[in-house]
Amino acid sequence: MARTRPLSPHLQVYRPQLTSMMSIAHRASGIVLTTGTVLLAAWLVALAHSAESYEMVSGLLAHPLGQFVLFGYSAALIYHALNGIRHLAWDLGYGLTIPEVYRNGHIVLFLTMVLTAGLWAAVWM
Amino acid sequence: MAEYPAGIGHRRRHSGVSHWRWQRYSAVLVLALITYFTVLLASLGGLDHDGATALVGHPANALALAVLVTVGLWHGTLGLQVVIEDYITIKGGRQMALMAMRAAMAIIGLATLWAVSRIAL
Numbered sequence: 001m002a003r004t005r006p007l008s009p010h011l012q013v014y015r016p017q018l019t020s021m022m023s024i025a026h027r028a029s030g031i032v033l034t035t036g037t038v039l040l041a042a043w044l045v046a047l048a049h050s051a052e053s054y055e056m057v058s059g060l061l062a063h064p065l066g067q068f069v070l071f072g073y074s075a076a077l078i079y080h081a082l083n084g085i086r087h088l089a090w091d092l093g094y095g096l097t098i099p100e101v102y103r104n105g106h107i108v109l110f111l112t113m114v115l116t117a118g119l120w121a122a123v124w125m
Numbered sequence: 126m127a128e129y130p131a132g133i134g135h136r137r138r139h140s141g142v143s144h145w146r147w148q149r150y151s152a153v154l155v156l157a158l159i160t161y162f163t164v165l166l167a168s169l170g171g172l173d174h175d176g177a178t179a180l181v182g183h184p185a186n187a188l189a190l191a192v193l194v195t196v197g198l199w200h201g202t203l204g205l206q207v208v209i210e211d212y213i214t215i216k217g218g219r220q221m222a223l224m225a226m227r228a229a230m231a232i233i234g235l236a237t238l239w240a241v242s243r244i245a246l
Contacts, residue, residue, distance in 0.1 A: 034201030
């Protein structure tokens with residue numbers, strides 16, 4: 001019995017709260033970012049290989065579906081970076097009371113939307 | 126000093142603390158480098174083959190990119206290790222998942238470093 005019990009909260013019996021959802025999102029975005037490094041590797045290997053390979057990978061990334069993937073990747077990156085700063089602040093002892101945790105959580109979510117929108121506005125302009 | 130059962134003691138305690146520390150040191154470095162490259166790429170928009178080669182081939186960028194990918198993948202490896210240890214509860218499966226994950230990270234890292242050095246050198 002002990003063997004099948006996870007160390008972390010049972011996700012399926014845990015009532016959702018901002019704090020737990022943001023914690024799970026931090027992990028999920030981290031998994032996406034680490035896995036997505038394959039895309040960066042593919043882009044660089046194609047660039048090193050030949051102009052034709054590079055054009056092919058660039059074409060895939062420029063396709064609406066490729067842009068959608070890049071958009072998701074950038075949102076995951078910005079969320080993970082901002083929430084990571086929140087975690088580092090906690091590690092230094094700042095922002096740990098319950099009202100502060102909720103407030104800096106909302107700030108992270110708000111800035112994630114603003115910066116992701118700003119990034120894509122900059123890319124498209 | 127707490128008493129630990131035989132075989133746990135110092136080694137286990139040390140590796141937990143250093144994992145925690147390196148997760149954070151690597152986070153700070155990755156944060157700085159990823160901000161630099163994100164702003165750089167966003168300011169350039171689309172890149173053709175020559176433009177991308179010049180960008181990655183610039184010695185400072187190539188070095189920064191190599192450091193970013195190496196430290197970033199290491200940060201990811203430490204993070205995925207925690208996820209695997211938390212949710213894969215079968216002993217043998219956990220070790221196998223950890224090994225497969227580390228091997229995959231190493232392959233991605235080596236492919237990237239090969240590409241960057243080929244472009245820059």
